[in-house]
Amino acid sequence: MKIDLKNLNIKTAHQHLIKGDFSSEELTKECLNVIKEKNKDINAYLEVFEKNALERANDADKKIKEGKYTELTGIPLAIKDNILIKGQKASAGSKILENYTATYDATVIKKLKDAGAVFLGRTNMDEFAMGSSTENSAFGVTRNPLDLERVPGGSSGGSTSAVAMNSCLGALGSDTGGSVRQPSSFCGLVGLKPTYGSVSRNGLIALGSSFDVIGPIGKTTSDVEIIFNTIKGGDDLDSTTIQESKKVYPVKSREAGISLGVKLFNRARIIGVPSFVNEIGGMDNFAKNNFNESIKRLEAIGYQTKEVSLPNVKYAISAYYVTLPAEASANLARFDGVRYGLHKDGENGIDDYLKTRGVGFGKEVRRRIILGTYVLSAGYYDAYYNKAQDVRDLIREDFKSAFKEVDVIITPTTTGSAFKIGEKVNDPVRMYLEDIFTVSANLAGIPAISIPSNKKEDGSFDGGLPLGLQIIAPQMEEDVLFEIAKNFLGEK
Template structure:
C-alpha cells in the first residue's frame, strides 16, 4: 500500500473503515509531509498541527462508534481566501495577516461537521488575483514537479499541496480558472461547478457574478465525491441553485456510448487578439495530448463533432473588465476600520489609503484601479456595459453548442507550467494565460480539468471538459474514463 498521505479520499475512507489505520495516523502522515516539503513548495500559509490532531482524535471516536459520515477523518486543506472559523484566513494579503474569521464558509462547515480534519490554509494569489500564485504576499508557490516552475493560480497552494501529498484534498475557489489551471499545472483533478451550485458564503469575494467554490483532488472520483458533500442551496447565498443537486456518484461509472462530444475549433487555433504579446499558439505537446484524449473518447463510443464558439477570443477582454470592476467594489470593505490591519493616518482618508497601500500587493491595487476606472462616469458604457453585452454573446455560444453536444473538450491551458518570474512583470501576458478557462466562467457553466499525462519535460498537462449548466454528471463520467494519473 502507498504511504498514508499518498492515498486518495476513496482509499482513505476504505482504510479508516476497515481499521487499517486511524485518522490520527493519516493526519500525522500529512503533517509530516508538510513539515518536510512546505519550506520548498510554500503551499501552506498556516498549518494547524495541534487542532488537526485533536480533530483526528474526535474523528477516530466517531469512526469507532459508527457515527461516521463520508468525510470523517479525512485530512484536507483550504485555500486561504476561504474563511475557516478560528483559523487565520489571510487571503494571501497582509491586510488580513491576523484575521481569524468567527465563522466557517458554508462549504467548509459542511465538511467540518462531518469530522473532516483541517490541516491548514493554502497559499494563493492574493484574493484570487493571478494565474501563477506569484501575487501572494507570502511568497510564490513552487510546482512539485519542477521547483523552478509556478504551480499555477490562483489556487496554486491547493493544487501543489494535493499533488505533493501534503493534503488528501483541498477546497479552492474558481472565478475564471483558479481551480482548473493550477490543477492542470500540478497534474490534479480540479472542478469548477455550475455557478450557484455551491454556496459562496464565507469566501472572500472577488467577482461575485463569477465566483465558485470547488475541489482539487487526486482523482475525478474524489471530485465527484466532494461535490456530493458540499453542493446545494444555502439561505446565506441568494444566488445558489434552488433545485437539489444530483447524485454525482450514481451514474459515475456508466459507459460513454452515444455521448456527444464537441471540439470547439477556436481553442485549437491562435487565440488572444491583436495587442502586443496578445496572440499565442497552442503548445504542440498540449495539442497532441488533447488529441489523444479525443481519440480515446472515440474508442469509448462517443461521437465527436467540431463546433464553433465564435466569441471565444473576446473572453479575456470581457473577463478583465468584469472581474476588476466587481473586485474594486468587493474589496472596498477592506479599509482597516472594522477588521484586518489598520495603519496610522493623520485623518480618516489617510488611514484608509495607508492601510490599503500597505495591505495589498501590486496586482490587487492594479485591479482595484482598473475597476474603479471602468465603473467611473463616462467610461461605464464603454467598458463595463460593453463587456456585459459581449458576455451575453459568449453565453449564447455555449447555449447553442449544448443543443448539439453533451460536453466540450479543450486543453485547460495553452501551455504547461511556466517559469517562476517569467510573466510576473507583464500583467497582460499573465491575464492571457486564462484564455481557455475564462469563457466557461463567463457563461457560468461547469468545467473540469482532468490529468492527462505529461510533456517531454515531465510537466503535467490537463484537458478540460466543459458541460452545460447543471449537467455536472456528464463531465464526471467523461473525466473518469480518460484521466491519466501520475
C-alpha cells in the first residue's frame, strides 16, 4: 500500500501497521524521504536520527508480528531539542550546548521507547525555549510549512513544523508559557499543555521549573491523547510530579468540589467565556470573529456557555515575565563551561565563566538572565519577585472561583495568525504579548489545549492561515479537554 503521510495520523497508521498494509520500516523511510525533501527549506529538524530510527522501526515490526504492541509501536515521532535521548545530541537550540550528548533518557523518552515509538530526529526551538517564533534558535529560523514567509510560532516551532510538513505523525514539545499551544495554533495542529506535574520533567532541559511541562503535538485530538496517556504519570525522579497516591489539587473542578470526584449525575458541560477576551488590545478582527464563531459552534453542538470574570488575568504577562526570568537565571547558572557544554578560556576561573556565558548564550537568553538577576536582587526582590508570586496566587484564585461555575474556560490561543519572520523579533515586549492568552494556565498549573478553530472539511483554513481555540480545564481534567475538543472538531 502506498503511504500518504498527508492523510495519515497516529490512529489510522496504527490500524495499517497491525493489518500489515505497510511496515514501520516503510513508514519511517517515507518520513525520512519527506524530511530529505522539505527540511532544507523549513529547518524543522536540527538532526535526523536515520540509522537509529530505522533500527527502532525494525524492532517495532517484530513486536507487531508477535502481537506485543501499543498504539505507538512503530509510530515515527519528532522530539524537541531540549528533551534528552541517551547518546544523542541535545542542544536546546543553544551554542552553549551545541556539542552536548545526553547521558541518560528523559522519563518521557523511556516511556515512549517502552511503547515502541520511533524517534526521527530532534527539532529546532527558540534557545532554551525562550521565544514565541523559533527565531531565537542559534541554528537558524524554522519556517511555517503553511507559509514559508511566516514563523511557525515557538518555542516548539520545530516540532509543530515537523508535524505540519507531514514528516512525522506526532511530536513532543515543552510548554512554559505557551510554547506548545501557540505554535500548534500557528501550524493548524492540536497541542496540549498538560497539568503541571502530570508529566515528568526529568530529562527536560530546565527553563522555569515551576512552569515547565512536556506536551504532545499532533494532527488530531485522539493522537495527542494517545501520546499524553503514554508519557504521563508520577515519577520518583521528579518530585513535583503528581503521584497517584498523593493526589492534591489546589484548583478543583466543579464536580470534584461537589462530590469529591464522583460524578453523581450527568449534565451538559458549561463552558466559561472570560469577559477580558474582547478587551485585549492587539486582537485582530479576523481572530475576534473566529472566536465568536467558535462560541456559536460549541452552543450549536449542545454546550451551555456562560460569561466568567478572571479579574487578575490582565496581570498574567507581567507576573510571568518577572517569575520566569528569575527562575531561568537560577536554572541557567549550571552552564559554566566546567562540567559540560561550551568552554571559552579566560585569564582566571571567573573570567572563564564570563567568556563562556557571554559567547555561549544568545541575545534573548542574556536579556532574560540579566532581568532575572535584577528582579531577584536585594532591594527589588519584594517589589518584583514577591509581588509576582502574590499575583500568581490571585490568578490561581480567579480560576478556582470560575471553575465553581463552569467546567472549562475558552479563549483564543493567540491574538492573530502566524506573523511574518522578522516582524516582532526586535521588540521583546511585543513578542512577550504573544503569550497573553496562554501564560495564565502555566501560572495556575492547569491543563489547556489548542485546537484548530477555522479548519474546513477539505483540510484548508478559512481565511488562509490557521487560528487556534484554547480550552482550559481544572487540574488533571485533561479528559474533559479531549472530550470537548473532539466534539468541536467532529472527531469520532
